[in-house]
Amino acid sequence: MSVDLRAVYAGEEGPGRRAYWALADCWNVVRRGLTHYLRQPSYIVWQLGFPIVSVLLYGYVFGGAMKPPGGGDYRDFLLPGMFVMTMAFGLMNTAITMVTDASKGVVDRFRSMPMAPSAVVAGRGANDLIVACAELTILAATALAMGWRADGGLAAAAGAFALLLLLRFCLIWVGVWLGLLIPSPEAAGGLYAVVFPLTMVSSVFVPPSSMPDWLGVVAAWNPISSTATATRELFGNPVASDGSWIQEHAVLMAVVWPAAVTAVCLPLAVRRFQRLSR
Template sequence: MSTADTTVKSTADTSYAAVAGSERRLYWALADCWNVTRRTLTHYQRQPVNIVWQLGFPIVSVLLYGFVFGEAMAVPGDGDYREFLMPGMFASTMAFGFMGTTMAVVTDSTKGVIDRFRSMPMAPSAVASGRGVSDLLVACAELAILAGTALLIGWEAEGGALAAVGAFGLLLLLRFSLIWVGVWLGLLVPNAEAAGGLYAVAFPLTMISSIFVAPSLMPTWLGPVAAWNPVSSTVTATRELFGQPVSGGSWIEENAVLMAVVWPLVITAVFLPLAVRRFQGLSR
């Protein structure tokens, strides 16, 4: 065999080995991600009280705001408040979900679980990706239960099946972006008590928005703040896709569907690298 043939064969073998190595790394990254996801879901199975609270609270909120406060709430155009409320409750549940992510991550961190994962021969991305997958699965369950509750109280998606699928997709996109906020905060705060204090940040995030009241009905200084809240863009977009639009004069409200995609992408672009960097910076 000539020198040229030997060089070509050596190059081909190296390329094949690199491809095979990449495929093995991808396989084990997916396998490790699934193992972390299964671990999280197993916790729900063994501690059903947690999932009952997590899935039951949105239902109580719908009944509280829809029937207790709903009679006193106004909707632009004199629309039905429960139809106005439901897209907001969908988005509120997705937005508040990042606190569950934060509490779970900080609990694993303070108990040494994450350090144990880091010492094992597993893909470094598996901890974060497994948390993301499991949280999205729980978010799908939350949306399904909320949608069933909404149908029982008379709400319906009037924009058609395809538009409804798009609306739920935007809700899950918002939840996906906020997962990385939760992971970053969970790795940042020192303990669960400090994480609990973050509810003081999460509460205004949802309340100063268009979830419960249209920005046009708010004071002139507060309405623009609520309209530019990323959660408000998702709420307004889902109302439009569900066939229950509320007129708004600002640019952000008229382009709600576009911004319901842009905001989550921006949040992900900011907080995903921060979460990864924080994870990599943990002491071994």
């Protein structure tokens, strides 16, 4: 039906009409991604179940042995960091999905269709952001069941979740770009060796001040640390701050870092797809 409508409006092409079809094409890509979850329930169980297992594992296995800054329950310090880690690990899901579609010829079929060039990239991003919302909802429910509470107020908690989604949003474009560069799904699995150290060398699990001096500086300036510290601050949970500028302005940097990454990687992802389309 979409092809017939395009033919009808072929003589009336304009900015508004192109924007309409770009949004329609983007939605079709999103709907395709969500339909795959319905037809492959084991995939969504794994993708949404892994964060729950991680929260329970780290919270109960390490929770009794660790002490947060200023004392208190380590789980109150840990769980916002686990939210951040889950958003960061989503980069691999995006990259693997993109490279799988490319290796199976799905991207080639999209390129052969009369659709907006940006729809595949934008649709992938919107689909992953919807999944990220589901992940955060499940994680928050699990954390509440474990006794975690957001004591900073409703508006501050909403701001913290917005920062988490902003981090995921920027990493989506990193994943899309890498997924279009990596030659095979097997090679994409190697991203774990990059993402895991990136989350470990941060304030997700421990304060940067507990690390060796040089490593603590690297961890403090890690964009993931800015989001972790900012969300703890907004949630009203224990904050790991040593008085450094980057940690004292964590909320600001939790916006600046993702904005900078998006400004670089979104055009790169779109340009890479357009080059493949030629």
